[in-house]
Amino acid sequence: MIPLFDLASQNARLHREISAAIDEALLTSRFIGGEKVSRFEREFADYLGASHVVSCANGTDALEIALEALGIAEGDEVIVPAMTWVSTGEAVARVGARPVFADILPSEWTLDPQKVKEKLSPQTRAILPVHLYGRSAAMAELRAICDEHRLWLIEDAAQAHGGTFAGARLGSLGDAAIFSFFPTKNLGGLGDGGAMVFASEDHARTARLIATHGQTERHHHTLIGRNSRLDALNAAVLSIKLPHLDEEIEQKSAIAAHYREALGDIVCGLPALDDRSRHAWHLFTLTHERRDALAAHLAHRHIESAVHYPHALPEQPAFARFGTDPADCPVASHLGRTVLSLPCYPGMGPGDQAAVIAAVREFAR
Numbered sequence: 001m002i003p004l005f006d007l008a009s010q011n012a013r014l015h016r017e018i019s020a021a022i023d024e025a026l027l028t029s030r031f032i033g034g035e036k037v038s039r040f041e042r043e044f045a046d047y048l049g050a051s052h053v054v055s056c057a058n059g060t061d062a063l064e065i066a067l068e069a070l071g072i073a074e075g076d077e078v079i080v081p082a083m084t085w086v087s088t089g090e091a092v093a094r095v096g097a098r099p100v101f102a103d104i105l106p107s108e109w110t111l112d113p114q115k116v117k118e119k120l121s122p123q124t125r126a127i128l129p130v131h132l133y134g135r136s137a138a139m140a141e142l143r144a145i146c147d148e149h150r151l152w153l154i155e156d157a158a159q160a161h162g163g164t165f166a167g168a169r170l171g172s173l174g175d176a177a178i179f180s181f182f183p184t185k186n187l188g189g190l191g192d193g194g195a196m197v198f199a200s201e202d203h204a205r206t207a208r209l210i211a212t213h214g215q216t217e218r219h220h221h222t223l224i225g226r227n228s229r230l231d232a233l234n235a236a237v238l239s240i241k242l243p244h245l246d247e248e249i250e251q252k253s254a255i256a257a258h259y260r261e262a263l264g265d266i267v268c269g270l271p272a273l274d275d276r277s278r279h280a281w282h283l284f285t286l287t288h289e290r291r292d293a294l295a296a297h298l299a300h301r302h303i304e305s306a307v308h309y310p311h312a313l314p315e316q317p318a319f320a321r322f323g324t325d326p327a328d329c330p331v332a333s334h335l336g337r338t339v340l341s342l343p344c345y346p347g348m349g350p351g352d353q354a355a356v357i358a359a360v361r362e363f364a365r
């Protein structure tokens, strides 16, 4: 079976260092907070070229806490792309605000700035683009809209560690950004983990306070917070993995370029790339009108594939009460019916790449 990801061999390459970190964690038994966590926050901030990184328990918490730290609450609206992982819309609803879904661009698959403009209302407080599959959203256009209407720009960069836009790292462009360190993400831990990035020190301080029970000093709580922490062991592992991130993205870029070249002449959709930015290649995706049959054909050839994601968020029952008619986001719905992710991971050998290409060509001929 050719897998979609191969975490086991990726981790095996760092086995000695990761094992040593686990041994050290057992020895010190300092599992929460401490130097490993602050060190990773510093290193990740340096990597991004960002000033303030606040770690937390997962990417969904990061979204929720970041929204709360920016003061978004009941009565507010946040514009979210109709095609994304559920967390993006869920977090907005969780802080009591209304997720307003806007359609995506037909060839980039990220938030369509024109559709965003049509969704603006006096209640709009923020725009929350997603760098879907690792490709930068239209940040220049979205920044212009935010500046004109005095809105927060919040990047969901959970799929985009290592990507860039106009020379800057994704996650360093917004008023806030969030990352997930879920194991299969570009930078993944040994379990759940997440981080928030803020342009303002005040927002970072508020977010850290929310994530640590609103505790300013021991047993003194100034606001109703919660518990959302990155484990020290996970922080140590992320510090081990971070220096390899760029090299891993290079490897995935080469595979993606190979796929694009070898599949460019057959009937399937490939995302439009942007010269100004580096795709982070969290996922290599294509579209095909007979997607389910293509997936079945690949499975028959022992090739794993997956759908990210089969439904636009306005189609989900959980979001029905927010009143976006799914028919209002036809591009996102169509992507849900046609998109397929193919195996693409660091260390994937040329033989496996050739097998994937041959199987797709055989089907799509």
Ligand SMILES: *Cc1c(COP(=O)(O)O)cnc(C)c1O
Pocket: 058, 059, 060, 061, 084, 085, 087, 088, 130, 156, 158, 159, 179, 180, 181, 182, 192, 193, 194
């Ligand atoms: C993975 C992901 C998240 C949430 O991350 P978790 O760590 O799984 O909570 C949020 N947004 C997007 C786009 C994601 O892909």
